[in-house]
Amino acid sequence: MAQGWILSILIVSMVISYAAADPPDPPSKPECHIPCDDSCGVDIHCSWNHRFDPQILTNYSLHWETAHSIEDRVNTGTSLSGFIDREHFSMNSELHVWVQAESKHGSAKSQVVVFDTGDLTKPPPPLITRSYEDPLEISWSSICNEPHLSLGSCDVRFRTQAEKLWHEDEIGAQVTYEFSGPVQAGVVYEFQVRCSCATGLISDWSATHRIRSSEAAPTGQIDVWKDCGVPATNADCVVTWKKLPTSQAHGQILGYEVTLFSKHTTNVLVNISVAEPRGLLMCDELKCYLKSSLKSVSSASVSAYNARGATVPSYLAIPTPGKVRSEHSIDVRMNTENLTVSWALPSQLPDTKSFKEYVVQYKQAGRLLGKGFNWIRVNKSCTTVTFKGHFERYRPYQVSLFTVTHDQQSHHFSSVIGYSCHGIPAKVRSFKVISIAATHATLFWEPVLLTMQNGLILYYEIGVHGQMAVYNVSASPQDENKTFELLNVSADQEYEVWIKAVTEAGPGDNVTISFITNQQQHLQLKLKSHLLSLLILLCLPVIICCLLVLLSFHRGTSKTCLCINEKIPDPYNSTIYQMMAYQVNEPVAWICIPIYEPHPTMSTLEVVEIQHQLCEQNCFFEDQTRPAASLEGCTRKHRYGKGEYSKMVDSEEEKDMSEVTGRDDCWSLSEEEQDTSGYEQHFIPTAAEILNA
Incomplete structure (x- = not known):
């Protein structure tokens, strides 16, 4: 491996040495003349061009030869010009001239040029x-x-x-x-x-x-549009227009007339001189805009004028701004020099009679009005547009497509964010937990500001420290807050969660938060608390009845009867009361048990003290162990099953009551009785209803 590297280095060194050893390229043919200003000179001045390596010193010499084969030369050093003294040539004679270049690697000679010295005056x-x-x-x-x-x-x-x-x-x-x-x-x-x-x-x-040339009235119409921020609201928009080309201006444009039509039929005419814009008119080489808000403005018109006349006003309808939504997809390809936008024709085109053209625009996010903005109008059959310009790296450009009618009504077709070059995104904002439970938590964050994203954010990565799983959350739409439900967490545990944005260039920095999940029993206690409150409310009538009966047992020496009106039910007949007998051992059943344990209570809605004689006329005694003769003057009725208020009194309880009070208590019954089913359904809930609650 080392030998291969050494061989490669040697080969490269040989190539470089061979290239460096090449002699210089020959200079261009010299151009010579005798300059004449106020009067003609006497010396011949020559100049030439040469492509040379600035790292290698190259010297030049100017050579000439007369018709008598007398050769001479003058060294010019590194200069690309020189002159031949008058004493070295004769007028109206033939002269051969050339240039020689010399360096440490050799020399090169230009082509020879033949002059007639009599024709060199210039x-x-x-x-x-x-x-x-x-x-x-x-x-x-x-x-x-x-x-x-x-x-x-x-x-x-x-x-x-x-x-x-x-x-x-x-x-x-x-x-x-x-x-x-x-x-x-x-x-x-x-x-x-x-x-x-x-x-x-x-x-x-x-x-x-x-x-x-002589001026004439300008022709054509001004191309009017509106420049808005990102996102766009009419309060942030201004009317903008492109300057007329010279072929239409027909002279120097002196100013513009702008009319703003309000929704309340109040029109504002602004006449702005280019020489005195008064801070209202801002122009660059290609376009101008009016520094006035379009809030409450429904439309605008602009015309340009020169010393000979004005153009026909150009109108622009200004729609009410709303949330930018893309009805169709458009494709954007960008680099630092070109922006190409393409789209497919919609399946249902607007009304062909009113549909005139497309407008394609781009706006650099975060730039001031009138900056980083341009638009172009194209025929309705066109599906591709290319902008030439300088597009900054890592900066977002909102590219939008509009359809325009003949009366300049515009309809938003689609928008997309494009970048000439993608970079590493910044951190997300406001990452926090908005709800915590025992087994899950809800995370919330604000997206990275559009001007700081440095590229199109593809998605957000979320992970938990100590766990392998990483969750990818879509970044679309780019400008909306995000939430994520973090599942599969354990109760009463501390977690550290991180998030980062990801673009084509890679992920940004992490943002980390910590939280502790709730305990599982907290949820059970909360449910029990709600159930307990519900049962207390359901048993409240029984509790009230118990308290009223207890009060009746301590009423002095007079005979006390609980006289029940015909429309007031006896809770002892209720299904819920019967169910309570089997729920004494339940955790919450004790609430409905009589507090005064020796004397079981009966519910009532009214306690009435009556005279002994009145009580004996229309009531029955609860003690069933007494002789029948003692029931004279009393009417006793029994209805089981369909009976409205059948007797449900323990005889032992009645006996104990008599011993305590020393008197006979009786219950007054109404002459007319009703079915128990209405009471059961209307007044007191069933056990099943309590369980369901």
């Missing part, structure tokens, strides 16, 4: 002295006009200020030129001239002379 560039706008015309002077010389031929070249290429015209021996092509109104034209004398070389081009 006049200075002409000077354009006058110009006219209508028609376009220029005049100039040249040294060849001097008496001791004669003018040879002149060339003129021209272009508009917006063009890059020149249009050249050879006009002969004259010092004026009138533009014969179609003239664009209000456009700046650039002219240059060069001339030669009767003998000698032609001069260099003159300095550029500019003429603005």
Whole structure:
């Protein structure tokens, strides 16, 4: 392996040495002339070009040979120009000239150029002295006009200020030129001239002379749109427009008229001079915008004017902003120089009569209004657009597509965030636990700010320290808060959870939080507490009855009867009371047991003290061990099953009661009785209902 590396190094060294040993490239052919300013000089000046290695010192020498085979030279060092003294040549004679380059690796010779020394005079560039706008015309002077010389031929070249290429015209021996092509109104034209004398070389081009043609009223319409922040609200939007091209401006644009139409039919007309924008108009090389909020503005119009007139106003309807939702997908491909947007035609196009075009725009998130923003209008059959420009690395650009009608009503088609280059994202914000249970917890976090994401976040990674499992949570939509349910955790345990954002460039830094899960018994105690409260409420009527009966046992010496109205039920007949007999040992059943244990209680809604005679007229005694004769004057009725209030009194309990009070207690019954089923269903819940609760 080591031998292979050594061999490779040797080969590379040999290649480098061989390349370095090559002689220099030959210089270009020399260009020579005798300069004439106020008067012609006597020496021949020559210059040349050469491609050389700046790391290698290269020297040059200028060589010439006369017709008599006399060769001479002059060393110029590292300079790419030199001159031949007058004493080394004769006028109107043949002269051979070449250049030699020398370095430590060798020498190289240029091609030989043959000159007639009488034809080497070169006049200075002409000077354009006058110009006219209508028609376009220029005049100039040249040294060849001097008496001791004669003018040879002149060339003129021209272009508009917006063009890059020149249009050249050879006009002969004259010092004026009138533009014969179609003239664009209000456009700046650039002219240059060069001339030669009767003998000698032609001069260099003159300095550029500019003429603005006569102005006319501007034509066409301004391309109006709106520039909004990300996300967009009308309070953050401004009306923006592109400057007219010179072919439509037809002169210098002096200002703009902007009308804002309010939803409340209050129109505002703003006339802004370009010379005095008053802080309302902001312009760059391509576009302008009005620094005024579009809040409560329904539409706007803009027109440009010059000294000869104004354009037809261009209107823009301003829809009410809402949450940006993408109805269709668009594809965005970006690098630092190009942004290409493509989309598929929707299956259902808008009304073809009103649908006019698409507008594709991009906006760099976080940039001020009027900055990092551009748009283009394309035909409705187009599905691809490419923007040229400088797109910053790691910065988000919101690319949006709109459909536009003939009356400039726009409808949002789709939006997507694009990046020219993806980087490592920043940390997430506000990572915390919003609810904790024994076996799960709910996590919450705010997404990374759009301007700090450094790339499109693909997903969020969530993990628990000490565990292998890692959860991936979708980052879509990018601007909404996120929650995640962390399951499979144990009760009463401390956990440390981390989260990080992930882009194409990789994951960002972790954000970590700690929490302790709840104990399992807390949940059981909470359920028991709710059940206990429910049972207390259900048994409350029985408790009240127990207390009322206890009060009746301590009423003094007068005979006390509990007279039951015909519409007030006896709880001893209730199913719930019977069920209670089997629930004494249950954890919560003791609540419904009479507190005064020696005397079982009976529920009642009313306690009435009556005279002994009244009581004996319409009641029965509870003690069934007495003779039948003692029941004279009392009516006794029994209904079992369907009986409304069948007697359910323990005889031993009645006997004990009599011994305590020394008197006979009796119960008053109504003459009319009702079915027990209505009471059971309406007043007291069944045992099954209590269990279900």
